[in-house]
Amino acid sequence: MSSSNFLIMRHELLLTAVALIILIAEIFADPKKKHSIISFTLILFGVITAAGFLPSPEGSMFGGMYNSTAGKLLMKNILNVGVLIILIQSADWLRKDENADKIHEYFILLISTVIGMNFMISSGHFLMFYIGLELATIPIAALAAYDRYKNQSAEAGIKLIMISAFSSGILLYGLSMIYGTTGTLYFNEVADLFQNNNLQVLGFIFFFTGMAFKLSIVPFHLWTADVYEGAPINVTSYLSVISKGAAAFIFIIILFTVFPVITETWQKAIYVTAILTMTIGNLFAIRQQNLKRFLAFSSISQAGYLLLGFIGGNQLGMASVIYYILVYIFSNLGAFGVVLVISNATNKENINDYNGLYQTNPGLSLIMTLALFSLAGIPPVAGFFGKFFLFAAAAEKGFYILVLIAVLNTIISLYYYLLIVKAMFLTRSETPIEKVNSGFYTKLGLGLCVAGIFVIGFASILFEIIRNISYGI
């Protein structure tokens, strides 16, 4: 292995380096100035995010277990940008006294999950994929239990680890069947040897189910709301955006490249689960009072829309999924960012608490509204374009009924998103949440989200870039 080969793994190596540097810095840092580690990490992560965009060679390593292509690099870069925003948003939360002695844990755990996701996306072998998946999941469970003295947080951690173990078991069972019938776990060899016999399809279904847990697709979504509610808000936003995004990336890669032989089978599975996911996610979201649970169900339904990009098995579908995740990162982080700011300042997380928010916090209300409109797919913000392309991808292959159900679902979702807008703008309150003063990092994080929500849609060049390189995967 020559040194130039290492460049292929640049993302993973840089992330590992950052994690190690933080670990060392923690040892040498002045105990009274632990906060400085936050800015230090943010700068470091900003640098490697920027470095990720440098041109990079394509190639494969470890005998084909690890592959790097332009499309995979793009996915990693998108994830990096999302993680950067989450880190920026969590800066002010980490400054709280109760978190003082575990700042570095937060960063290290978070970054190691990103490393896992990167390996997962680059995998060319099911074992590599599985290792990446576990590395991406287990530290998250620790993060969910970050506020370990809070019962709910600890419960969220346990639930997440149990459900991950369970879904991993199902996934591995499916993989064992695939291995038993094809004799290999390399993606390209499995794709060649796959013959659509019953045992293989059974194996595929187990694999599908395992991934459905990770993506929280109905009927495998039941853990989502509890975990989202219990975990600290930035971990929740990480779960709903980055974890979900990474899982969707690798899922669509595997569906398109490993299982093209049984396209009709997985189209049926996705058809049914997409309808269930959108509809049930939306209907449950209507009843929620806690904003974290609310956003949990909203993110379930968003995963349902995402499946519309999967179903066509076409280039437009691949591009629209990647594009939508980019849009979704900015929109959802905008919404979670506002929830985080307000929860940090007041510990209030219910929709009722937001009554009359516009009177006291017009800026935050407007950001929240923009983010919600983007999630609902209202022009001129980015969500509109994202949804349009997803629907177009499904329509291109003639799934008009599915698109009809999806557009009707967007109306349901608009209803509950408007409930929050209503609370903020329409309902007058005697005791609205007081004016929240947010620090520099919070403003920066929210500002990035707003900029993204506005720019991504209009800048057609982004979509074209994504489309041009996404199919090389």
Place this chain on the structure above:
Amino acid sequence: MDILTLFVVIPVLTITGILFVKDIKQVRIVAAIGMGIQLILAAVLVFMYLSARKAGVNDEMLFIKDYLWFKSLNIHYAIGVDGISVAMIALTSIVVFAGIFASWEVEFLTKEFFISLILLATGVFGFFISIDLFTMFLFYELAVIPMYLLIGIWGSGPKEYSAMKLTLMLMGGSALILLGLLGIYFNSAPDGGQFTFNILEISKITIPVSAQRLFFPLTFIGFGILGALFPFHTWSPDGHASAPTAVSMLHAGVLMKLGGYGAFRVAIFLMPEAASELNWIFIILTSISVVYGAFGAIVQKDLKYINAYSSVSHCGLVLFAVLMMNQTALNGAVIQMISHGLMTALFFALIGMIYGRTHTRIINEMGGLMKIIPFLSVAYVIAGLASLGLPGLSGFVAEMTIFVGAFQHTDTFHRVVTIVAVSSIVITAVYILRVVAILLLGPVKDEHHAHLTDAKWYEKVSVITLIGSVAGIGLAPFWLSTMIGKSLQPIVNKILAAGLF
């Protein structure tokens, strides 16, 4: 920058201007100046359009500009106008201008009010200049969503309920349109080649009839919801009654026209084969709209509800005429859109001004207003007469043309529905004259009303602008119908080419 893009840019600049000024007075002035420029620009556009036509430019659309936006999906920012869109743009700028003056007295969150109002107008202008279905749809949704805040925050009565109902129903309509547009797009190259969203290009080909049967109803119902098509009209009375004055004006006057305009520019023009097969269903529904709306108006007690139901009836007539699919009726449909737009805006403006003085909209609680506030009362009578189709005002020209066009079909079905629809004229006369009699004539019922002041200068600006336009169309309809008639030619040709009638 081309003149059409200015119609979107100026509202955006006005919004930016409003953001940076401090007190209420400045907000009003900036809004008025911005929309005043828009009005002048519309006049310039009409002039430019007419002189280009006079010079013998026979293109289907003029001032076309086309910028590639999303290359892989062949989405363009494409704009262009024909006589119909020029007329609609002129209508919109008049109503918005009048609307700014009608909402001079908004004091609660003034800045936000004018920003939302102008944002709505931006969407409407953008919709009328677009010839690319994607940008058209984008602007359409942009026009709908500010309604939620406008009604929800500044409305009256059960405003939260009405705002939610209106928004969800209209967005439901746009959901159907979205599906219809995707269907049109993926069938826009039946012989291979690149798909397109461009209306002019799609109109040159014939979308496979099997696809048309699927997507014509979706598109038509989608736009029909905004055009108050029975039974999807229920958002309209609640929404209009709860909305603040300027919003009712803009909504009934302009936004509902988006429905009618979209119905023929997209649904009928691009899919005439399916339209001719399926139009009987919608003709029945629109006839119900026309008559039901008029009857609904008779029994209402609230001025705004009366006018909202009357809008259902009149906008139903637009869709009715569109479905008749011949030159005369389509001509009538467009004139009716303009005429109803101005007239209903005038009505809602006056209702808002009367309500601002008497603090009631229940007709039985008022009386003898003619003696107290003669200017507003006379204006109300003029609006009423225009609404019931008095010759010399715009309503007459429109309705006459529509019914003549509808009667050109010689089969029994068309004759029967036309006769049914014509009966609405009589019913309209009943509810208009009833309101005039109770509200304006007779003794003063409430002594508190005896000392009301008549219209202020800004209210007069608003009212006179609208009355002038209504009378202008009524007295000199020919330039308008020539302008429209020529532009209808390609649409009619396309329908004829489909081998119908």
